[in-house]
Amino acid sequence: MIRWTLDRAADRFARPDASSDKYRRGVLGLRTGSAAYPGAAVLTAEAAWRTGIGLVRYAPQLDDDPPALGLPSPAAAVLAARPETVFPPRPAGDGSGDAWSTDAADAWLVGSGTDPARRSFAEREAVLRLLASPAPVVLDAGALGLALDAPASAPSVLTPHRGEFLSLWRASGLGVRPSGWAEDRERLPAETALADAALALAERLGRSVLLKGSLSIAATPGGFCAVSGPATPWLATAGTGDVLAGLLGALVATHAEQVRADPELLGPLAASAAVLHDAAAGRAGAPITALDLARAIPGAVSEMIGTNPGAQPA
Template identity: 45%
Template sequence: MGGSWTASDVAGLLRRPTATDDKYSRGVLGIRTGSELYPGAAVLGVEAAWRTGVGMVRYVGAARDLVLQRRPETVTQDGRVQAWLIGSGTDASARRGDETHALRAILAGDVPVVVDAGALDLVVGATAPLVVTPHAREHAKLRSALGLGEYDAADPDSRARAAAETAAALGGAVLLKGSATVVAAPSGWSTVVEAGTPWLATAGTGDVLGGVVGALVAGAADDGSLDAERLARLAASGAWLHGHAANLAAAAAGKGGGPITALDVADALPRAVAEVLAGG
């Protein structure tokens, strides 16, 4: 275990834009999330990606109109992307055949893919560089699909070993969500992200996390090859920023913190990023 992830670790992976940058060099994230049942997941992921500092978001999915109402700068035409975020707000049991075909094509591509929720059933055998973001129940299903055994999800050491084992079997980075988030790479590298607040346990915050991680991965794509360990470090940085933004949002509610929503977390992301870049 590589210890707890810190603000200094995040700062080493964030990139401040320069005068020579444009929207493409800052990263283009493709997002294929949301469904008729859960359109809000798409809005939250897109919002979070923009507020983390990505150069462009291309959204392709069932919540196009809602996404454009909230974030009209979002591009809704197909085109080149440097990373994908898929699965948030979708249900594998309700997925149509054409959508499965489209997701499998993304997972067979060359660009990194952040995979959440309803697309996790498709990752076994994928050839694209991967970051998977399961919670405990989703992780158990993924491990079963990989032929891996059960573990004690209540024991921190067991969780850490299981995440590392899953990453090795999958060949991709694993971000195992929880009050303490474990991030692991197939190389054996792993860390724990403890930033956050209990107020973060509310609907939609996982969709925000997907947008943050996707934005960081897309923004790093022009820096060279993104191997699985670098993807894991970016995922850990996304989890840390997500938790810090939640802390900022909760603190704004009053002394000692107070209730927050997923959009509150997204709204606090620019400040969270700015504080890290400033060394605060």
């Protein structure tokens, strides 16, 4: 198992150069947030932009509930926070089934701030289409379970916390809980027990896994395994996982071609997202709030690049 560091992450961070333009630098598509959780859409967009990317496209969930309590729609909330974001050229429901084709982005982030119980049939079909296409996909929160329903054709990485990981473990038929994991959630499994479990789930699903927590483990079906942390416990606050998902989405989109050629690269990228997330946390003070964390990402990126200024993008 490799201990992942900011130096290693710097080696895999894509810098723009004179030949860059917004499309060639990486386009990330977001299918995040919902009427129930519009804030998650904002946090994923904010984190993706602040990680450094050419373009973020936001796709509202198909057939989502109407906004309640006077809240804005997730798309309106994203636009207010991040006017750089681009939205579908026409509303969904025009007969095409989806406003954007799967190739509208180099990579996709799906699921943060969504509730699987409220996902419409059209939305589920749209995500399954993404998972059957070649662009890499990050699956988070409410979309994690879809990894069990789709063949592993798109290179993909899942970002469960320990509770979500246990659900995936059970649903994939691996048993009640991994060896060395106590029933009591407060008792943290040892590093090796976390790593063994992450590797076993990655192999079973044929997808990479970033098991989040104080220690985060990035594991791939091919056997790559990296640990980072312990991260600052001030990260234990709502929305920081959405920030991590947006950050990882941007790293994947800026390496989409390389990931298509070698899906194992999702392991190092996931490990890099975890260390960059904690570096941003270190700059966000204490206590941390999720939006402050996202806003601290550029400082963490500058610090990271500063550790290895001459490196070429991987």
